[in-house]
Amino acid sequence: MKIGIVGLPNVGKSTLFNSITKAGAECANYPFCTIEPNVGVVAVPDERLDKLAEMYNPQKVTRAIVEFVDIAGLVKGASKGEGLGNKFLSHIRETDAICEVVRCFEDSNITHIDGEINPIRDIETINLELIFADIETVDKRLEKAKKMLKADKKYQEEINLLEKIKAQLEKGMSARSLEYNEDEKEILKEIYLLTAKPIIYVANISEEQIGNWEKDENVLKVKEYAEKENSQVVPLCVKIEEEISTLEDEDKKEMLEAIGLDESGLDKLIKKSYDLLGLMSFLTAGEPEVRAWTIKKGTKAPQAAGKIHSDIERGFIKAEVVSYDDLIREGSMNEAREKGLVRSEGKEYIMKDGDIVLFKFNV
Secondary structure (H helix, E strand, O other), rough: OOEEEEOOOOOOOHHHHHHHHOOOHHHOOOOOOOOOOOHHHHHHHHOHHHHHHHOOOOOHHHHHHEEEEEEEEEEEEEHHHOOOHHHHHHHHHHHOEEEEEEEEEOOOOOOOOOOOOOOOEEEEEEEEHHHHHHHHHHHHHHHHHHHHHOOOHHHHHHHHHHHHHHHHHOOOHHHHHHHHHHHHHHHHHOOOOHHOOOEEEEEEOOOOHHHHHHOOOHHHHHHHHHHHHHOEEEEEEHHHHHHOOOOOOOHHHHHHOOOOOOHHHHHHHHHHHHOOOEEEEEEOOOOEEEEEEEOOOOOOOHHHHHHOOHHHHHOEEEEEEOOOOHHHHHOOHHHHOOOOEEEEEOOOEEEOOOOOOEEOOOO
């Protein structure tokens, strides 16, 4: 899963990406270790794996990951091909979600491209380019659907949806700000609208704002904007995050305590990004490896097994499942089994976040 980082010049986008890269997981653990330099691979913070590692003392621990893509080249007029506009828009199309960095700090040494701090104007500069591109996409799709309607009345539903979305876009609002029924969601998947992608706004604050950002006028404006379009906001000081990302765990903990935080803003961003994409983790645990496996919420047991190996999905018999909380409370799999906490689940079982699973299969 890829999340594209966007933002105007001098808002902290590159610094955030540098922080992500420095905090990145070891690529050697993953099949795409020859990953492009503009992609940062980061582990999803998950304390459960640390506890399981203490219990099993495995040879290795493998965490779930999120990929962040550094997307550059936005200027006003990008939707018309200005600057690196077409490249910018094509790179966004390839991502699953957007992380937009918005400047909420004052600093006379760092010039804002528009001369003054105004986070809503900055958001709208980017979002309007995406909206213009989407209007063009919707118009082309509408024209095609209306032609097809003569031969097949099923296209009426698509036309109704496209007209609803176009009306919203023409108001300057994103496609994600609308509510959709299940049928509309299926059609929407095939249209690939930029403004339908889920988005997190990173409100980049100064070090002085860390303790009182909840009262900061600029951050509150970003939160209000995000709520209108069903999005999320993570306030963080990108400058501090870059410093924290270079530290060892113990030093990192001391620095966070010194500035009054229980976890880094980057960790919060990664967790929220994972959740934003509708993802969760099931776990496998043993002496060879303790591992978190990424699946979509609502995934059934056989498809989750397929994440480990296609043969396990093909020959799925059952899944032996214990919840993480039950296992930790009882102290071992044997104790959990004796108390009847290890369940045998079949093909229709919907996986839950934190399920610890052993799949039984035959091929």
